[in-house]
Amino acid sequence: MVDLTFLGAADTVTGSKFLVETAHRKVLVDCGLFQGYKVLRSRNWNPLPVDPASIDAVVLTHAHLDHSGYLPLLVKNGFSGKVFCTRGTRALCGLLLPDSGYLLEADARYANRRGFSQHKPALPLYTKEDAVRSLKSFSPQKIGKRIAVTDNCSIIFRYAGHILGAATVEMLVDGKRIVFSGDIGRYDDPLMFDPEPVPEADYLLVESTYGDRLHPGLSPQQELENVITRTVARGGSVIIPSFAVGRAQALLFHINAIRQRGALPDVPVYLDSPMACSATDLFCQHAEDHRLSAAHCRDAWDDVIYTRDVEHSKRLDTEPGSKIIISASGMVTGGRILHRLKRYAPDHRSTIVMAGYQAGGTRGAALLNGAEAIKIHGDYVPVRAEVVSLDMLSAHADQHELLRWLGGFKTPPSRCFVVHGEAESADRFRLKIAEQFGWETRVPEHGERVQL
Template structure:
């Protein structure tokens, strides 16, 4: 029987990662993410799954970010009954991310119905918090480098990839054919996360290309933070940093703590206004050994930040005019408490909105990056007069050179390398680099394309 791979997401876009591996006897889904960004992409979340979810035998998860895990509650609700196989840290983070995602979807639907700005009557959530909670018992966790039987005839192996806590590449071997899924590839020499581990061999490779067409700024993150915060505080303003609750928030906390320790941040208060980011930071410290920080460094970094858990505390941050730094989710300003801070601080020139990660097309973060003069938030148009700056060097994704460096760890060329998880320009540029620099056969698949694996 001929095996096949179908690209159900992250083809021509950086979101919605889903790859369906059909061995002829079993069907395994690698990643199960939400589409984010442009409306036409988000609408794919509402489409019927291409096959009945009950016919999927297992899900393998590279990491916890919602563009890789966030569709799981819908899959389980609609009939999936197999195991969700991941690393231990990915499971712990999904325990936070998935119920929170459902809770936010319910809240957004309620708010849309209350304000009447949805075209749908009534507006409904894609899934609920209860759907997410019913998903969590399906997880089965394993250590890095542990060979795991997925279905009969198929085994999987997780290798650490940096990026965020628990992130892995997945090597799947089915009936003698080896398929490697890179997941999201982390940075080399990152201050908090480990280097991405090389993979020796694959018959087929699926590799991400988020930054496949550019190189990251090599400026020190601490120097950049010090400069931006310094000039904002000098004019009496507040710095609002939309940050992914898992990964970016913890990196920011570490760098800001180092600045404080060195006496370079003066007495500027720093607030982490995201209950999920607070909990994720505590999980980060529970997994010492899977990142670069010691237990003492974790505790020291967290002690330099004021945690904000309650809604009333969050509201008070917008009433207090003292200069400060607010780190709040979500990282692309698609939802969460950061929207309320943007409504308060974006209209004033003395403030700064500091972008600290990739901004997918169609998100408010991308609009800010591209110079938007106003943002639509909760049905209202909010003027943007604040300074907008970016910390490109803080990306958790490998850049063009680092991606090639990781590919250099293969001892032989895969038969075919499929370039995914990137905007069309980034993916095609990286495909060209792979062909020119490594001499490999590489191509960018189309959304929904099915390819046979010899």
């Protein structure tokens, strides 16, 4: 028998962790952090129901922290196996994980200095040093090649779109074929390849981030142009919270295209995130993982001002004139965007552009829901700026695109598990799959264990 345990991304959209267990082997697919509501974030501090030292291998679908960000703690707590991933994922994790550790340490120091934490002293979940140490476990692999993970388990990575290096995972374990969708990207995306179809599965775990909705059929460039033009006309700045990996590069691509058409007002564009700057460099170095050539990449980012150092970043709050600032993090959970919002959210002339999914309980979700103030560093900051949502910039497939990917299976799964979605989204998508394909489909519960 093969057992599958849902240790994360069940009834929620974060914390992806799926344990595949046979009589003699344990493989963990994804190793993500819980984000959003405090009740979810508190799970990061709870010991796993499986001893990390007993896990033989980890397989990552992609580098976003809700899929990879728990790895430093797993290694710290005893995991000593290999972490299998694509080359693009390894490159991005080399940025994301140490940065995550650094921010966790910085947040703990700030909380102790300001005294607003309930814990005395506040401690980081893990450190930058823990994250750097975990990178030694990585074993980057080619997409499309069958890879032996253990003596009874092998995998194939296929392009998922979404971000650099993102992949679906087809796992063959003790004769059973289990497919993990990871996060499915958009079709006809100007940067990323289309999600690659998977021919067959005995069991399928499919994400449902946007399983209950469709992206607006609007041009992201036209909408961005409209927002920038009206904001600059009233003397404000455009502040865009952005995931450093994937979303930031897409935003730069679209802003550059607007500039090339001569439609961009004469304002500077700042990429206010050291990690986003480095991720943009990596995007150019891994041209095999996306549609753009290395030369096209360099041209697209040519007029962008990178603010890598802290002092340059701080000056953005005092420099006169309108500007466009792309800053991490995408759901406003930490990083430099907090400082930018403290300065620009109270400014009625400015605009905050939400350019992707916002998990419940995050500041990003609060902004989208019309919050009059958001709590930053223990203080409430009034929100007087215009807040705009540009869902069409999302790197996640919507319901129609997810169904299109599911339609690629020549041999349908005997069971389908809908994961990585808020409860309403997951359940609506479950019903849609059952209605359209007639598959046995259900939404698992957190911590649930099933026999395959």
